[in-house]
């Protein structure tokens with residue numbers, strides 16, 4: 001009888017055993033997705049772009065001198081301070097290319113980490129999506145920021161930009177972002193990369209930073225390298241040498257990357273990342289100060305003295 005009661009108490013977590021293993025199996029996106037505020041710790045990107053978290057995040061102000069943040073309800077305008085100041089610099093600088101200002105999409109959640117929807121990366125506060133739709137010359141309402149759709153830069157049904165939408169000002173904006181010293185990579189649709197290869201002329205060094213990827217024809221994605229002071233932040237391998245305008249781009253523009261997998265050959269979707277999949281220190285980032293909502297399996301806070 002006693003043994004059964006003890007087993008039940010153990011199962012329910014009433015006995016003072018560590019609850020860490022239980023929480024370790026929780027989908028990390030649920031824990032990070034509910035954090036409303038940053039971890040009050042020194043700024044630090046922890047882990048890698050698609051497997052990590054962010055301490056000491058700063059918000060990008062929702063209205064700046066040369067930008068407006070979109071989709072405010074997502075609360076994803078958080079980043080490492082180095083990323084925040086880079087976006088501000090790109091936005092202000094883009095005025096000299098004829099941009100009134102930039103519309104800024106997702107950066108990271110307040111404590112980084114996996115997201116409940118939308119991105120595999122953007123986890124350590126070093127990634128940002130910038131819309132290719134120009135900012136209007138007025139302040140958008142919160143509703144407009146939810147509802148306005150970004151504009152595709154592609155011609156319908158082909159892997160080619162529409163020059164009426166993707167203009168030299170767009171190319172100059174991406175070049176500006178690629179030339180910033182912090183920028184490690186920029187992701188764009190292969191058709192945009194092709195347009196940039198044609199645009200670049202003899203100044204081609206920055207093209208190496210601009211990498212083709214699926215999607216990314218409504219926005220471009222800026223990724224910065226690990227900032228100094230971010231111990232435990234893992235950089236990606238540098239991109240291959242060269243401007244990337246040759247064979248690699250030919251492959252991206254061929255049918256192969258766009259052909260759907262035959263039925264039955266598709267790999268199974270990966271299970272969501274758990275806390276155990278993330279660097280150990282992300283536990284500390286989730287737990288720092290009061291979480292926004294009480295979590296199951298976390299100890300009750302001690303009474304204040």
Ligand SMILES: [Zn+2]
Pocket residue numbers: 119122127128129221
């Ligand atoms: Zn992105």
